Amino acid sequence: MNSIGKRLEQYTRKYPQEVLLVTVVIADEQDKIAIFKGFSSSLMRPTAFDPDIPVIPDTATIISIDRIASPYNPEAPRYIQREISWEDMQVLLESAE
Secondary structure (H helix, E strand, O other): OOOHHHHHHHHHHHOOOEEEEEEEEEOOEEEEEEEEOOEEEEOOOOOOOOOOOOOOOOOOEEEEEEEEEOOOOOOOOOEEEEEEOHHHHHHHHHHHO
């Protein structure tokens, strides 16, 4: 089974017109991760250059996921769907596989 981050990246490869903005807790610290066209990047801390190092480890807790229309403009995001739970997102991921 693919990791959480890999599944979300795979979703954005299939739907390149969307950006996922994922709010997570990693090691007791909240983070926001942008995922677009199969790539993940933290918006709050440095992201490793090595794509094999997951930005969202499997130990992370997903707080919510926003689906945003591409291109992403942080000043005026165009939301498709806001504050999706991990459980609801898994339904979308399964339909995209």
